[in-house]
Amino acid sequence: MSFPGFGGGGIGGLCLAVALSKYPDIQVDLYEAAERFKEIGAGVMIWERTWKILSLLGMASDFSRIAHAPPDGSLGVGFDYRKSDQPMEGFRFYLFQLPYGCICFHRAHFLDVLVEHLPDGVANFGKRLISYSRNGPHNSVVLQFADGATAACDILVGCDGIKSTVRKQLLEEKARDGHPELLGLIDPMVGKPNDSDTYDGALFTYKSMCYHSDGLSSIVARTSYSISRGSVVNVVALVSQPEKRGHPFTDPWVVECTTSEVLDCYAGWEPEVEELLKHMKNPMRWAIHELRPLPLYVANNIALLGDAAHAMAPHQGAGAGQAIEDAFVLAHLLGDPTTSRSDIPVALLAYQYIRLPLASHVQKESYMSGMMYEFSVELAVEDNARRRIGEGERLYASNLFCAKTMQIVKLVANNSIIHFN
Ligand SMILES: Cc1cc2nc3c(=O)[nH]c(=O)nc-3n(C[C@H](O)[C@H](O)[C@H](O)COP(=O)(O)OP(=O)(O)OC[C@H]3O[C@@H](n4cnc5c(N)ncnc54)[C@H](O)[C@@H]3O)c2cc1C
Numbered sequence: 001m002s003f004p005g006f007g008g009g010g011i012g013g014l015c016l017a018v019a020l021s022k023y024p025d026i027q028v029d030l031y032e033a034a035e036r037f038k039e040i041g042a043g044v045m046i047w048e049r050t051w052k053i054l055s056l057l058g059m060a061s062d063f064s065r066i067a068h069a070p071p072d073g074s075l076g077v078g079f080d081y082r083k084s085d086q087p088m089e090g091f092r093f094y095l096f097q098l099p100y101g102c103i104c105f106h107r108a109h110f111l112d113v114l115v116e117h118l119p120d121g122v123a124n125f126g127k128r129l130i131s132y133s134r135n136g137p138h139n140s141v142v143l144q145f146a147d148g149a150t151a152a153c154d155i156l157v158g159c160d161g162i163k164s165t166v167r168k169q170l171l172e173e174k175a176r177d178g179h180p181e182l183l184g185l186i187d188p189m190v191g192k193p194n195d196s197d198t199y200d201g202a203l204f205t206y207k208s209m210c211y212h213s214d215g216l217s218s219i220v221a222r223t224s225y226s227i228s229r230g231s232v233v234n235v236v237a238l239v240s241q242p243e244k245r246g247h248p249f250t251d252p253w254v255v256e257c258t259t260s261e262v263l264d265c266y267a268g269w270e271p272e273v274e275e276l277l278k279h280m281k282n283p284m285r286w287a288i289h290e291l292r293p294l295p296l297y298v299a300n301n302i303a304l305l306g307d308a309a310h311a312m313a314p315h316q317g318a319g320a321g322q323a324i325e326d327a328f329v330l331a332h333l334l335g336d337p338t339t340s341r342s343d344i345p346v347a348l349l350a351y352q353y354i355r356l357p358l359a360s361h362v363q364k365e366s367y368m369s370g371m372m373y374e375f376s377v378e379l380a381v382e383d384n385a386r387r388r389i390g391e392g393e394r395l396y397a398s399n400l401f402c403a404k405t406m407q408i409v410k411l412v413a414n415n416s417i418i419h420f421n
Contacts (some may be wrong), residue, residue, distance in 0.1 A: 011044070012306025012323030013159030014114040019057055019331030021119045026335060029153065030118075031143070033128035033160075034241035037115055039107040043234030047078075048100040051322035053328045059117060062155045066109040076101020082272075090270040102317065104234075113378070129165050132156055132302070138341075141301060155344055157303045157330070159323075162289055171300055201415060235280060236314060238288075239265050240374060247404035249287050257285045290367065293360035304331065309361040321418040322359050329354050 009032045017030045046054075051071055054063050064070045078096040106184040119258030128146040135143045136152040143151045158166025259280050267272050289310045297304045333339065 008041075009111075010159055010306060010323070011036050011039075011111065011114065011320045012093070012160055012308075012327055014111065015057075015324045016157060016159060016305060016327035016331060018059075018114055018117045019121055019327050020335060021122060022057075023331075023335035028122050029124060029151065031124045031127035031129060031145070033126070033146075033149070037111055037123070037126050039111045042107060042157070043104060044107045044110050045102045045104045045317040046321050046324075046351060048073075048098070050098055050324050051103055053324055057117075057328065060200060060277060062113045062116065066105055066113060068104040068197050071100050071103050084270045085268070086270060087268055088270065089256075092274065119375075124362065127161065131169060132166070134300070139301065154341060155301045155303070155348070157305050157333070158308045159305045160308050160310035162291065162307045164304065165303065167294075167304050167308050167333050168221065170304065171294075171296075171304055174296065174299060199377075223242050230378060232277070235276065237262060237265065237277070238315075238370070238373070240370075251287065253287045253289070255285050257283050259283055292397055293330065293363050294356070297352045297356050298345075301344050301348065301349060303348050309355075310363050312363040313366040313370050314320050315373060316366045318362050318366055322362055324357050326351075326359070362364075 013030060014037070017028050018039060019024050020026050020028045028115040051060075051063075054060060072292070076095050076099070078098050078101055080365065081093060081094040081096065082090050082092050126147065127149065129143055131144045131147050133142050133144070134140075138154075140154055141156045142154045143149075143153065156166065158164050158170070160166055245379050258279065262280060262283050263274065288299065291307075291309075294304070294309060297309045305326045308317060309326065310319075310322060312319050312322070330348075330351045333350050334344075336347075338345050
């Protein structure tokens with residue numbers, strides 16, 4: 001089988017290419033629009049489930065080498081939640097711990113490990129896909145690139161991120177094929193109510209903190225994690241603008257800003273927050289976007305993976321983990337010795353069947369976590385009611401995260417506790 005993974009510079013496409021390259025009868029071609037593999041942003045964190053997948057793919061020792069601390073399965077800090085939007089010293093209201101804790105990496109190092117595991121000859125750079133057609137021999141897909149080149153393949157997997165070209169065309173085709181409801185989804189990006197500022201900065205000790213405001217304020221700062229063995233801290237400081245949610249965002253998605261702009265957003269917060277923020281170097285302001293959950297990830301021999309399928313809010317640090325899980329499941333289905341060329345559509349449907357409910361669920365929970373970070377009690381209560389009337393089986397380990405934090409958030413928002421844990 002010939003198989004192009006698409007948009008390879010991302011974690012999802014690279015992971016798929018690495019996983020598929022373990023099957024000698026599958027030829028993998030990865031097309032990346034950029035001239036080299038690159039990631040923006042300083043840090044990425046993963047959880048136990050993703051760690052186990054990377055281990056199954058034979059990369060545990062290499063990722064262990066670059067993690068902030070080698071993961072050993074012992075109880076570790078997920079997040080250390082702190083009430084911070086007051087001038088006096090804040091207080092911890094919840095310490096979320098779980099096996100492995102959150103496992104933190106420098107993004108560039110993370111990508112480097114995937115690239116090290118990519119066989120020679122798989123990656124093609126400077127290849128921006130502009131469209132595809134299904135008129136190749138034996139129902140193969142023909143890819144058209146911006147430089148005029150074309151390529152044919154048996155399966156096209158769109159790993160081309162939140163602005164996915166593959167997703168746009170796939171949904172348009174589906175809508176034309178008699179699914180008019182999909183017309184409303186042709187450009188299903190939703191502006192997140194947060195403008196995110198991401199900074200790198202030197203700091204002193206390892207911390208995994210969430211600093212919270214009380215819900216009347218629209219500002220949340222989330223200090224995420226130390227990376228590179230504690231020498232760098234990645235900070236994602238979120239400023240909510242709920243009125244922007246659901247409206248087209250026409251400004252640039254990423255712009256430079258100054259440290260003083262950031263400090264202004266958190267004026268009056270506890271000294272620890274100010275101390276952290278003033279160390280930020282070269283801050284950038286990101287407009288955070290997410291996708292509405294899609295009704296499908298596949299059509300015939302075309303599939304979506306990672307952010308192309310389910311870009312989500314960053315509050316659970318789960319998007320890359322979900323992309324890796326997509327890649328793992330899809331590679332297993334395609335690489336299975338019983339999967340032949342004629343089985344491709346069925347294998348892709350199985351991928352959708354497994355991944356779509358889980359990833360959609362994590363998308364929703366990630367958004368809900370953002371609301372909880374702001375002590376948005378109304379949403380928390382609404383979600384609680386939804387749970388009580390039994391929306392269905394709880395699907396994912398993140399529920400633990402949500403259910404516990406929701407409970408604590410409500411207590412703190414109601415001022416019914418001063419210290420917890
Ligand atoms: C502030 C922030 C913090 C986050 N923190 C975490 C975290 O801690 N943990 C976590 O799990 N997730 C996190 N995420 C989410 C995570 O970064 C993404 O889910 C993940 O990187 C998506 O990977 P991807 O490969 O699907 O897409 P991308 O990383 O977007 O990669 C897409 C690739 O496709 C290429 N491409 C695009 N269009 C084309 C085209 N037409 N032709 C060819 N190539 C193309 C691009 O150049 C790019 O290389 C965070 C997100 C944000 C915004």
